[in-house]
Amino acid sequence: MVLVFTCLDDPTADMVIKHLNERDAHVARFDPGADFPADVELSAWCGEQHPRGVLTTRSRRVVLEQVRAVYYRRPTSYLSEGPSQVERFVRTQSRFGLGGLLAALPCPYVSHPWAINAAEHKPLQLATARRIGFEVPATLITNRADDARAFAAEHGPIVYKPLRATPYAGPDGEPATIWTAQVQLYDLDDSIGGAAHLFQARVDKAADLRVTVVGERVFCVRLDSDLLDWRQDYDRLAYTVIEAPAGLAEGCVAYLDALGLRFGAFDFALTRDGVPVFLECNPNGQWAWLEDATGAPIAAAIADLLLEEPS
Known part of the structure; x- marks a missing residue:
């Protein structure tokens, strides 16, 4: 059995699953952050060297001891904001219960979620x-405008890039993306103090x-x-x-x-x-x-x- 963890709409995972099916592999695909506990049942015994038990989705029954590999693609976050303290409690227990169990399986991962x-x-x-x-380009992570200006003076031209892709909306409220962009000296004002920023010498x-x-x-x-x-x-x-x-x-x-x-x-x-x-x-x-x-x-x-x- 190969487990594939990903969201419902993931054509990239579909491409891999197609090849696995062509090789007659047994594949179970589900989204632990979205499907559990409503659509997935789990019982596992964890007091031994490796967990053992059964995980049942709408279409598959997975014996944990028989899992040979895990493909960790793009599952939904366990900790997406819920409307109530109860839902946040449930999500946290799911992350550390189901998520912790799946991360403890003694098999190869592509790649392990904690390593990712x-x-x-x-x-x-x-x-x-x-x-x-x-x-590697010269790089500065800072929230000090003076240090950013000194870095630009030494290594310019420089670029700015986000430290991690984050959901962001533009002035019109539409979803937007922050691209890598060249930064001018006059851009480096005191607003830098509001967060950590990554600046890098432009290649x-x-x-x-x-x-x-x-x-x-x-x-x-x-x-x-x-x-x-x-x-x-x-x-x-x-x-x-x-x-x-x-x-x-x-x-x-x-x-x-x-x-x-x-x-x-x-x-x-x-x-x-x-x-x-x-x-x-x-x-x-x-x-x-x-x-x-x-x-x-x-x-x-x-x-x-x-x-x-x-x-």
Whole structure:
């Protein structure tokens, strides 16, 4: 049995499940943060070396001892805001009960949720990348305007990027995204004191690299556009599957090993001298659009990893 944790509408997970079904794997898909306790029943005994028990969804009966792998994609948060203290209590108990149990299964994960949570923090990403030997832009995290201005004076031009993607609405109330953007000196006013901000030296790039790593398989795609942040307009991207620059594949695999991950979506800026500069690694990043655009067999690679025999 392979467990797939994700939200109801996730075509990316569907691609992996299709490959698992073609290999005659038994798959149980559910969204623990949304389906439990209304649509999922659980009984587990936890006083032994590994938990044992049964989890029953609307369509599957899962014997926990028979789970061979977990694909952790994009499940709903247990702690989404509820309208009452009672609902918040229920959600908290679900997170630490069901969530804690599922995180304790003695099987491979792609990737373990606790490893994903740690690896989403950009300071840890940058420090790990530097230890691995990647080039990393000068970076400042601060809420002091004076330090931000001094950083801009030393390393300019600089860019701003959010430390984590956060739901955000524009002046018209419509959902909006904060893209990586170049910052001018006059932007660095005292409003910086209201939160932590990440500023980074802008890389003079010739292109971007999106490097998707599944276990030890590396899929490197060059993205050409005229955008500072290529995510702003996918229609303006040109895609080329390339061999990873020397040392890059090995470095990415080492990065995942260092953080206990089995998947990573890396972003590098490629300088005009051909040097890849590490920007970030999303430990649970999107990849389906790359497979659609290039044919890179990423879904099949994830299915292979989930069905890999333990060493």
